[in-house]
Amino acid sequence: MELDKMDENDWKYHGEGNKSLVVSHVQHARVLRLLKYSTEDDENSHKTTEQAFRHIQNIVDYSKNVMKPLLGEKFVHNGEAVKLPIDFVRQLSLKVQRERPESRCDKVMDTFSGCALCLPNLTQLSSCCCFGQHRPPLCIEIKPKCGFLPSSRHVTKEIKSKVCRFCMHQHFKVTSGKWKRLSRYCPLDLFSGYVTTHPFWVLITAESHFNGGLKWKGGECIYSCKDDADVLQDLDELAQHLRPYFLPSGSLINGHQASKVVLNELIQVLMSALLSSWDCPRTVEPRKTHLPEGRVTCEASILHRDLLWNGNHCLPKDCVLAKILGTQMHDNLDIEGLNPLFRRVEQHLQDFPKESRLQIDGPYDESFLEKVQNCPAEDDGSIEYAVGKVHQYRVAMTAKDCSIMIAIAPCGEDDGLDQNLEIQPAKPRFSYSVSILDLDPKPYDSIPHQSRLDAKILNYYLRSTQPNH
Numbered sequence: 001m002e003l004d005k006m007d008e009n010d011w012k013y014h015g016e017g018n019k020s021l022v023v024s025h026v027q028h029a030r031v032l033r034l035l036k037y038s039t040e041d042d043e044n045s046h047k048t049t050e051q052a053f054r055h056i057q058n059i060v061d062y063s064k065n066v067m068k069p070l071l072g073e074k075f076v077h078n079g080e081a082v083k084l085p086i087d088f089v090r091q092l093s094l095k096v097q098r099e100r101p102e103s104r105c106d107k108v109m110d111t112f113s114g115c116a117l118c119l120p121n122l123t124q125l126s127s128c129c130c131f132g133q134h135r136p137p138l139c140i141e142i143k144p145k146c147g148f149l150p151s152s153r154h155v156t157k158e159i160k161s162k163v164c165r166f167c168m169h170q171h172f173k174v175t176s177g178k179w180k181r182l183s184r185y186c187p188l189d190l191f192s193g194y195v196t197t198h199p200f201w202v203l204i205t206a207e208s209h210f211n212g213g214l215k216w217k218g219g220e221c222i223y224s225c226k227d228d229a230d231v232l233q234d235l236d237e238l239a240q241h242l243r244p245y246f247l248p249s250g251s252l253i254n255g256h257q258a259s260k261v262v263l264n265e266l267i268q269v270l271m272s273a274l275l276s277s278w279d280c281p282r283t284v285e286p287r288k289t290h291l292p293e294g295r296v297t298c299e300a301s302i303l304h305r306d307l308l309w310n311g312n313h314c315l316p317k318d319c320v321l322a323k324i325l326g327t328q329m330h331d332n333l334d335i336e337g338l339n340p341l342f343r344r345v346e347q348h349l350q351d352f353p354k355e356s357r358l359q360i361d362g363p364y365d366e367s368f369l370e371k372v373q374n375c376p377a378e379d380d381g382s383i384e385y386a387v388g389k390v391h392q393y394r395v396a397m398t399a400k401d402c403s404i405m406i407a408i409a410p411c412g413e414d415d416g417l418d419q420n421l422e423i424q425p426a427k428p429r430f431s432y433s434v435s436i437l438d439l440d441p442k443p444y445d446s447i448p449h450q451s452r453l454d455a456k457i458l459n460y461y462l463r464s465t466q467p468n469h
């Protein structure tokens, strides 16, 4: 990419989240991730070029030096911070504006700093040598959310060890009007390691667009479920796209039945991608990661209600879900146990305002990771313990909020593929790549907000589901 010859016509709108807007290159497998601002912010609150560059460089450092070692080298692409010509950014902003969903337009793209994060386009399987010309790679993105129930002794409300945070949060979002309906997704189903297609089915059909279900073919978005869409009709449409990948061309199956077959095939590939143990692909019986002690099912989950399963399930060690869950579990005190430690750090910073060795806002380097990994196991009253726990909590928050991209490409029979990447769900063979994205550091000063939000969600859930409480 030649930064001095940027042309907005080479880029198109790709997607956006709450914090950033992403554009993709029309030819090369690259994206630019730009910052967004709230339209209510006045111009003075915009970052200068140097501040924005620093902010983006921090994201790169955090992904590279902290999240990558925790989540696994092969899943994380940290990208690089770039400075773009300001004219290019302004033109780009005008160009993408009309493609943006209305619900996201409460924020505007940053056209002041000219800074962006340049990343590989993960919807296009770059590591795979075998793009079928007529069948471009497919890609699915999911946002799994928190996969365990807190077992911390600091938790004061019993319900927290029975119903997962996501399921409680859903109630809150539906009633506050942010979401139109409850979904049947529960992260504990996905992370249980219990091999059933249910959580995948829910994710794929994306009853809740929030948790994923975004799908691309050759980098073009082909399906993103809207809140009020007709799910069944949408699914048939999606299945039409997928049919050439999963059904032989002469197949006579049609209609809803074909959709079901095709989506099931897709789910089989997804399950292999999410549950395969990347470090020991040739082991027949993969080593297992045992889930946390205690309850592993969420009472609000449909699966929990439908099946009475014993709690003894495992995820294959080193599969992407185990990596994410392991990182999320750095939050082992729960926000309730963390709060007093946050205040200890605050007090320390007041007493020693020049203190920078705690690395509250970075730098995100090896020594930050060291603080996360070597935090004392018991509270010895020290500032080191408190800051270690705060860092661990923030790392866990990032892992609770990340997305997984699974790119799938069909392979010809005789392709000499890397064996590690090869799977065989049914007849046509597929190779896939799995990546984890959206690994920004979560702000230290959002911890008090997290604490208030936690209490609000909880009280709300108790009031709406247990009126006599």
Ligand code: ATP
Pocket (backbone or CB within 6 Å): 014, 015, 016, 017, 018, 019, 020, 021, 022, 031, 033, 119, 120, 121, 122, 123, 141, 214, 401, 403, 437, 438, 439, 440
């Ligand atoms: P959130 O609100 O979830 O925190 P965010 O504002 O931090 O989101 P991202 O999730 O990083 O932003 O990016 C927004 C969307 O852009 C993603 O959900 C994904 O669909 C797309 N995207 C981001 N990075 C890439 C990439 N490297 N390749 C392809 N698509 C990407």
Ligand code: ZN
Pocket (backbone or CB within 6 Å): 163, 164, 165, 166, 167, 185, 186, 187, 188, 298, 299, 300, 301
């Ligand atoms: Zn749940």
Ligand code: MG
Pocket (backbone or CB within 6 Å): 017, 018, 402, 403, 438
């Ligand atoms: Mg995101």
Ligand code: MG
Pocket (backbone or CB within 6 Å): 017, 019, 401, 438, 439, 440
């Ligand atoms: Mg994000």
